[in-house]
Amino acid sequence: MRAQEKVIFEYSHPGRGATDQWPQEVPPSATADLPQHLKRGKRPLLPEVSELEAVRHFTRLSQLNFSIDTHFYPLGSCTMKYNPKACNQYAMLPEFLGRHPLAPETHGQGFLACMYELQEMLKEVTGMQAVALSPMAGAHGEFAGVAMIRAYHRSRGDLARNEIIVPEAAHGTNPATATMCGCVVREIPVNEEGDIELDALKAVVGPNTAGIMLTNPSTLGVFERRIEEVARIVHSAGGLLYYDGANLNAILGKVRPGDMGFDVIHMNLHKTFSTPHGGGGPGAGAVGVSARLRPFLPTPIVGVEEGNRYRWLTEKDLPQSIGRLSGFMGNAGVLLRAYIYMRMLGREGMSQVGEFATLNANYLLTRLKQAGFDAAYPSRRASHEFIVTLKRQARELDVTTMDFAKRLLDHGFHAPTTYFPLLVPECLLIEPTETESKDVLDQFVTAMTQILAEAQQEPERVTSAPHTMPVRRLDDVRAAKQLDLRWKPTA
Amino acid sequence: MAFIPHTSADVESMLATIGVSSIEQLFDEIPASLRVKSLDGVPVALNEMQIGRLMSERARADGHPLCFIGAGAYEHHIPAAVWAVTTRGEFYSAYTPYQAEASQGTLQLIYEYQTMMASLTGMEVSNASLYDGASAVAEASLMAVRANRKSKSLRILVPRTVNPQYRRVAVATAGNQGLRFEDVPFATDGGVISLDALKKFEGEDITALVIQQPNFFGQLEDVDALTDWAHAHGIFVIASVNPTSLALLKPPGEWGTTGKGADIVVGEGQPLGVPLSSGGPYFGFMTTRMEYVRQMPGRIVGRTVDLSGREGFTLTLQAREQHIRRAKATSNICTNQGLLVTAATIYMSVMGPVGLERTAAASHARAQELVSALTAVKGVRRAFAGPFFHEAVVLFDRPVAPILASLASRGILGGLDLSELYPELGYAVLVCATETKTTSDIQSYVTALGEASAAVRAA
Numbered sequence: 050m051r052a053q054e055k056v057i058f059e060y061s062h063p064g065r066g067a068t069d070q071w072p073q074e075v076p077p078s079a080t081a082d083l084p085q086h087l088k089r090g091k092r093p094l095l096p097e098v099s100e101l102e103a104v105r106h107f108t109r110l111s112q113l114n115f116s117i118d119t120h121f122y123p124l125g126s127c128t129m130k131y132n133p134k135a136c137n138q139y140a141m142l143p144e145f146l147g148r149h150p151l152a153p154e155t156h157g158q159g160f161l162a163c164m165y166e167l168q169e170m171l172k173e174v175t176g177m178q179a180v181a182l183s184p185m186a187g188a189h190g191e192f193a194g195v196a197m198i199r200a201y202h203r204s205r206g207d208l209a210r211n212e213i214i215v216p217e218a219a220h221g222t223n224p225a226t227a228t229m230c231g232c233v234v235r236e237i238p239v240n241e242e243g244d245i246e247l248d249a250l251k252a253v254v255g256p257n258t259a260g261i262m263l264t265n266p267s268t269l270g271v272f273e274r275r276i277e278e279v280a281r282i283v284h285s286a287g288g289l290l291y292y293d294g295a296n297l298n299a300i301l302g303k304v305r306p307g308d309m310g311f312d313v314i315h316m317n318l319h320k321t322f323s324t325p326h327g328g329g330g331p332g333a334g335a336v337g338v339s340a341r342l343r344p345f346l347p348t349p350i351v352g353v354e355e356g357n358r359y360r361w362l363t364e365k366d367l368p369q370s371i372g373r374l375s376g377f378m379g380n381a382g383v384l385l386r387a388y389i390y391m392r393m394l395g396r397e398g399m400s401q402v403g404e405f406a407t408l409n410a411n412y413l414l415t416r417l418k419q420a421g422f423d424a425a426y427p428s429r430r431a432s433h434e435f436i437v438t439l440k441r442q443a444r445e446l447d448v449t450t451m452d453f454a455k456r457l458l459d460h461g462f463h464a465p466t467t468y469f470p471l472l473v474p475e476c477l478l479i480e481p482t483e484t485e486s487k488d489v490l491d492q493f494v495t496a497m498t499q500i501l502a503e504a505q506q507e508p509e510r511v512t513s514a515p516h517t518m519p520v521r522r523l524d525d526v527r528a529a530k531q532l533d534l535r536w537k538p539t540a
Numbered sequence: 541m542a543f544i545p546h547t548s549a550d551v552e553s554m555l556a557t558i559g560v561s562s563i564e565q566l567f568d569e570i571p572a573s574l575r576v577k578s579l580d581g582v583p584v585a586l587n588e589m590q591i592g593r594l595m596s597e598r599a600r601a602d603g604h605p606l607c608f609i610g611a612g613a614y615e616h617h618i619p620a621a622v623w624a625v626t627t628r629g630e631f632y633s634a635y636t637p638y639q640a641e642a643s644q645g646t647l648q649l650i651y652e653y654q655t656m657m658a659s660l661t662g663m664e665v666s667n668a669s670l671y672d673g674a675s676a677v678a679e680a681s682l683m684a685v686r687a688n689r690k691s692k693s694l695r696i697l698v699p700r701t702v703n704p705q706y707r708r709v710a711v712a713t714a715g716n717q718g719l720r721f722e723d724v725p726f727a728t729d730g731g732v733i734s735l736d737a738l739k740k741f742e743g744e745d746i747t748a749l750v751i752q753q754p755n756f757f758g759q760l761e762d763v764d765a766l767t768d769w770a771h772a773h774g775i776f777v778i779a780s781v782n783p784t785s786l787a788l789l790k791p792p793g794e795w796g797t798t799g800k801g802a803d804i805v806v807g808e809g810q811p812l813g814v815p816l817s818s819g820g821p822y823f824g825f826m827t828t829r830m831e832y833v834r835q836m837p838g839r840i841v842g843r844t845v846d847l848s849g850r851e852g853f854t855l856t857l858q859a860r861e862q863h864i865r866r867a868k869a870t871s872n873i874c875t876n877q878g879l880l881v882t883a884a885t886i887y888m889s890v891m892g893p894v895g896l897e898r899t900a901a902a903s904h905a906r907a908q909e910l911v912s913a914l915t916a917v918k919g920v921r922r923a924f925a926g927p928f929f930h931e932a933v934v935l936f937d938r939p940v941a942p943i944l945a946s947l948a949s950r951g952i953l954g955g956l957d958l959s960e961l962y963p964e965l966g967y968a969v970l971v972c973a974t975e976t977k978t979t980s981d982i983q984s985y986v987t988a989l990g991e992a993s994a995a996v997r998a999a
Contacts, residue, residue, distance in 0.1 A: 053644070053850065053851070053852075054645075054648065056648070056651070056652060057652050057889055058652070058655070065892075066892045066894055066895055067619065067621075067890045067891070067892070067895065068895075070617075070619035070620075070621070070890050070891070070895065071891065071894070071895035071898045071899065072617065072898050072899055072902040072975040073898075073902065074898055074901075074902075075898070075901050075902050075904075075905040079901055079902075079904060079905035079908070080788060080901050080904055080905075082908075082927055083760070083788065083789070083904075083927055083929075084760070084927060086764060086790075087760050087762075087763065087789055087790055087927070088788060088789060088790060089786065089787070089788055089789055089790050089791060090790075090794075092787075092893040092894075092897070093656070093659040093660045093786070093787070093791070093893055093896075094655065094656070094659035094893075095656055095659070095660070095888050095889070095891070095892050095893045095896065096888075096889045096892060097892045097893065097894070098889060098890075098892070100619070100621055100890055103621060103886060103889040103890050104621050104624075104625055106889070107625045107649070107882075107885075107886050107889070108625060108628065109645075110644075110645035110646075110648055110649050111625070111628045111630035111631050111645050112630060112645065113643075113644040113645035113648070114630040114631065114634045114642070114643055114644070114645035114646055115634065115639070115642040115643065116629050116630045116631070116632070116633040116634040117629070117633035117634075118629025118630065118632070118633045119629065119630060120642075122635065124635055127635055129633075129635060130543070131543055131633075132632065132633050133543060135588045135591060135592065137627060137632070138592075139591060139592055139595035139596075140595075141623075142595060142596065142599040143599070143604065144599035144600065144602045144603065144604055145599055145602065145817060145818070146815035146816065146817050147604055147607075147615070147815065147816060148602050148816060148817065148818045149607050149609045149613060149615070149816050149818075149953060150613050150816065150818050150819030150820075151609050151611055151613070151956055152602075152605070152607065152609065152818075152953055153944070153945070153948050153953070155945075155948055155949070156602055156603050156605055156948060156953065157602055157818070158601045158602070159597070159598030159599055159600065159601030159602045160598065160602050160818055162598060162601070163595075163598055169581060170581065170582050170583075172581070173579055173580075173581030173582050174579060174582060185671040185672065185675070185820065185821070186671065186873070186874065186875045187874065187875075188862070188872045188873055188874045188875070189671060189675075189873075191872065192713070192872060196712070196716060199716065220863075221861075221862040221863040221864070221865075221866045221869070222862050222863075222872050222874055224862075224866040224867035225862035225865070225866060225867060225869040225871070225872035226872040227867065228867045228868070228869070228872075229713075229716065229717065229871065229872050230716045230717075231716040231717050231718065234866075234867045271569075272569050272570055274569055274570075274571070276571075276574075277571065277573075277574070300570075302576060302579060303567055303570070303575065303576055304570055304574050304575060304576060305574075305576055308574050308576075309574055323543075325632045325633050325879065326633065326634065326635045326636070326878075327631070327632060327634070327877075327878045327879030327880075327882070328631055328634045328635070328636070328637065328643075328646035328649075328878035328879060328882065329635070329636035329637065329646070329668070329839065329875050329876050329878035330636075330669075330821075330875035330876050330877045330878045330879065330880075331671075331820070331821035331823075331875070331877045331878075331879060331880060332875050347712070371712055372708055372709075372711060372712030373674075373705060373708040373709050373712055374675070374709060374712055374713065375671065375672055375674055375675065375709065375819070375820065376612055376613075376672050376673055376674035376675075376703070376705050376706065376709065376808065376819065376822070377612075377613065377672075377705070377818070377819025377820060378818065378819045378820070379819070379820055380820040380821040381817055381818035381819050381820045381821075382815075382817045382818070382820060382821050383820070383821055389591055389595065391582070392583065392585070392586050392591050392594070393542055393585060393586055393587070393588070393591055394542045394543075394585060395542075395582060395583060395584045395585025395586065396578075396579040396580065396582040396583070396584060396585075397584070397585060398541065398542040398585050399579055399582055400576070400579070401541050401542070401544055402544075404563045404566075405541075405544045405546060405563075407563070407566045407567065408546075408551070408554060408555075408563050408566065409554075411558050411560075411566050412554040412557055412558055415557050415558045415559070416557065429569070430566055430567075430568070430569050454639070455641065458639065458641055458642050463635075463639060463642060464639050464642075469863075483543075483544050484543050484544065484545070485545070486545040486546070486550070487546065487550045487553070487554060513847070515641050515642075518641035518642060518644075519641070519644045519852070520640070520641055520644060520846040520850055520851075520852035521641070521846040521847040521848055521850070522641065522846060522847050523640050523641070523844050523845070523846050523852045523853075523854045524844045524845050524846065524847075525844070525854055525856070527844045527845065528842040528843070528844035528854050528856040529842070529856050529857055529858075529859075531844075532665075532830070532833065532842060532856070532857075533842055533843040533844070534651075534654055534658075534665045534666070534833070534840060534841070534842050534843075534856075535651070535654050535655035535658045535659075535664075535665065535666070536651070536652070536655045536843075
């Protein structure tokens, strides 16, 4: 990879600038009406660079990144699949980019048609009865989902139900979301095969149960086999089932959350439906619900009237709605990309996603087992992802999961998810996705094998990795203790 | 197969390695009763040429009207370099920078972004962004509850001059945790918060006051007096600001006469290089003083050194976040709006302090020109006296919905009808012009307004 790049402020020269990109100067009289005490004194610290300097700097920065376009990125639970170029190109047509969010419906029938059809397709692939698109990320969708569960219980006068049950392997967002919704979290254990302990579940449900949040397949990379029994236990206690769609890619076209008994689901469109992760966002966390939660959906939603006229449904149409979660209608441009992706896949492509994601994961798991690595759940099929535990290697060779992860970077592979889920020691959560070829998976096995051999023969090469990145391991303790959160000019 | 590279030889060899006879067998742990029967509700696949044609038709149906709506989303010129670089795969298709060594590009960019936002708002620290301007007000309110240790009430004052959608989002987001968002009326002559209206809260426990500058009507609040009042009563100041305006207007870090400034600054980042795009993806920004950094939600990037002593960048203060703290986290937020922050950072670099100032001044000049041109039309006048920035409320002498509809049919989006949000204002429209509008565009609006009024009268 490239060496480091200066901070952009270090390229700055007073008086330099991309003047052709700026509007023409207006005379000072144009701002004379602004009261002096409301005006800015000193100009902000922004770089003064030419367009070329800016383009070169940010292009160089981009070259310091791993990305799907440049590297295999098997981050478990993140579904780093290929982001098709067509999705970006057609979502960025000038009319879509230029459309004001408050433009009247007469000037949005094309956009609204896409959104309506997206809602319909998402209903079909999840088996839910209604969908809202406005949540702007997975965690935002979780928030909407749990808020709907609360609103549902309250609407029935069932005010005591404020407990959300989560399995111990759940994403951190699940308990954090429950707290944001004013709920109390009850964690339950899973057994050694990765399934929920039903006795623990039975012991915890009751008149205070608002619901349970589940990912299925779970974050352990295995399908919860007794999901129907789980649904029965929670429903008969008066609680609702929340499906965290983080792992929807595993079952797309094969099983639908609605058919498993879930009442509400969020979908990470940036995972399953291949919208870009963008270095940490934007996402889109559309939510789907069963009939009984439909009145509580967040607004706005797209409806259709006679003559195929599309219109926004707002609080007037859904008086029991949990309300608005975004200033306008959520991450519209992301939703367009998901729409284009789904139309390109079509109904056949949907089931191929689940099938080939699962094939790739099981193949990679088998090959890694053959290469001497330990599966965390050896008796189980992999879903679209699986866990390898390096507990034995850590004990015998004094080489940790973190060391493996960093050494993989030197081999040109982004590290899998490390140390999550928290309950499996020294774990790597590996998700290859369906868009990777067998050749790439084989190369990854070769790299893992070489690192294992290196850990036996020359362990310090592994424990001091990476060696080929722009920086070596960073001092996180110093970062948190001697906070340096913005650049300051040297005096 | 769409985006799946496997040949049939690959599949056979992979199945043999696994030791199963079919892909189907890999799903044998899933109860048969649950298996999908059909997905008939999903249309058959389109190839790239077909979807391209469909999307072009859909885009054409939206048209490209001349837009004079603002109200929280603003059309500005976006230099070509911004999205040409932002959509590079290395930015576009990267994940959250957890593996710092393989994400230095994204991390350094966020550090540069934090520097720019802190300076623009006059504050000490910035996070790496939130979902949008509306949710940022909700997160700022939750943060104020944590940071304002003097207050126990969870009461947040949200004047009626704050974007009403922001209030709704705050209620939906933070209401479940017991926060209460209370109205403060505005002075009907100036369209700004009146200090008199605030007086009734004196002596009560209030956690924070939200001040939007310019406010929802485009009017400029007397931020110094409001900030001083809040601080004199132990109330946090949450500033909600338009970033473009900050090139001309006093940064919230300098609000008030005591030198303390606002406590938390948030806003909608869209004007900084992000297209209107039907409302998203945008990004919310948040800055604060160093003493509150541990109460701030969202990702934060810090500069540190590596094992060899070389400078590098990493996510820091992660102990605040959901993946560590779980139920006790400052927020459930995981993502920032990374790609939009990328665009904004490139935008601010290409514009620089001078380009941004020119944009703000040109927008202000165009808005003044628009308001003058409209109020020269018989039956149209300004709703409020006093200074405004790049949008303003004008009053018509008759219901505005039919006029706006008629304007729209002439390819002009004439502003936002305020009759539902602010019925007390009468026949009010919020109109906006930025540097993208020319004198001839404004003349087109005035001409079309004449036609539209005549058409409505005739109907």
